[in-house]
Amino acid sequence: MHSIRLISFGYLHLPTGPDHSPIPPAADRTEDVRDRLRDPAAARNILDLDGLNPRVQDIVLKTPGARELLTNLTDYANLPAGPHRIALGCAGGKHRSVDRTTEGRAGRERIPRLA
Template sequence: MHPIRLTSFGYLHLPTGPDGSPVPPAADRIEDVRDRLRDPAAARDILDLDGLNPRVQDVVLSTYGARELLANLADYATLPAGPRRIAIGCAGGRHRVVDRTTEGHAGRVRIPRLV
């Protein structure tokens, strides 16, 4: 099995193409979680925290659909042709995705490993 590069990004911080739409990072699969997961920035008392904070991680993992998305990405990562790059984007890139893709955090018990 080859290593997979996980990238977190915020659509609000991307460069735009000629048509004005955001240009996400290059990846074999891009997962846009803006409409799939509740925005943790809307939860009380975590707006100033980032995805490395356990309180933010708890909010994200308890969001309806989050664990199913992680399971789907884990299954995708184990396909025989397997992806080399997966990018996960939300609005700002600060809460929902950073804890899933930050080196040193992927694979910990709190944060399910994709491979």
């Protein structure tokens, strides 16, 4: 099993190219979760929290499509010639993408299997 680097980033904080489009970090696969997962910052009283907070994690995981995305990323990560880097980007990089790449997940260097 090889190690995988999980990268969390915010599209609003990226450098831009000549056409003013954001330039995401180099990765074998980049997932833009802005349209795929509801923004937890829109939920009540969590704007100041980040993806390390259990409340944010709960909201992100309960978002329709989140579990399917994790399953798909897990399957991708487990391919024999699997990726070395997977990048997950949301608008600010504080809620959705952070939750998927931190709090024990990145430390195991694998996207976790869902229970």
